[in-house]
Amino acid sequence: MNSTTPRHHELNLYRQYFELVAAGIKTIEVRVKYPRLADLAAGDTIRFRIKGTDETCEVRVERVTEYPDFESLLDGEGPTNVNPNAARDEQLSNIRAIYPPEKEALGALAIQIGHLG
Template sequence: MSNTTPRVRELNLYRRYFDLVSAGIKTIEVRVKYPHLADLVAGDVIRFRIKGTDETCEVEVKRVIEYAGFGALLDGEGPSNVNPTATRDEQLANIRAIYPPEKEALGTLAIEIRLLD
């Protein structure tokens, strides 16, 4: 008998991105390839939480693609899938404000997500 229960990961998300995810309009989540995310796969569930609150939303992971850097990720996935409210250059600046160069050097993950009911 196989285990059909998806793994659930809990990740914090800034309010501005949480609102886009919970509305179902942000379909690509951007993360650094930290060890705890290296085994993330399609079918896993991510429970996003706004840090310090009980506000959560859950998404299903549809696919995970690794990129060498954030610029390549935005070009490969399309900026409007990452954040439809900001230009590519704005997004790149925002992402790099969150993750400094030494974090980006670990590799970057584009996580395609689908909002769960």
């Protein structure tokens, strides 16, 4: 747990991943380690939004783990926690389609999430 006051973050999600988060099926969110996410910590909340809509879902950050790349992240977290509807290789391909190599080079974050309440 961080020693500062929990923060609130807003992030966009594609509909297919949003629905898994909202259903409580997806427990690990994958992100590039952008500077704006450097302070993300257990206890924070994230409001996920489907871009261009009013559909939102709030979750609590339970843990943030950094990995050097997406392959290591999937191996460390288990692909079923990231997306139970896709095989590991398909997930890796999908993630890399969203984040090109120069983004992946920043590092990968596994954000373990849980529903509020």
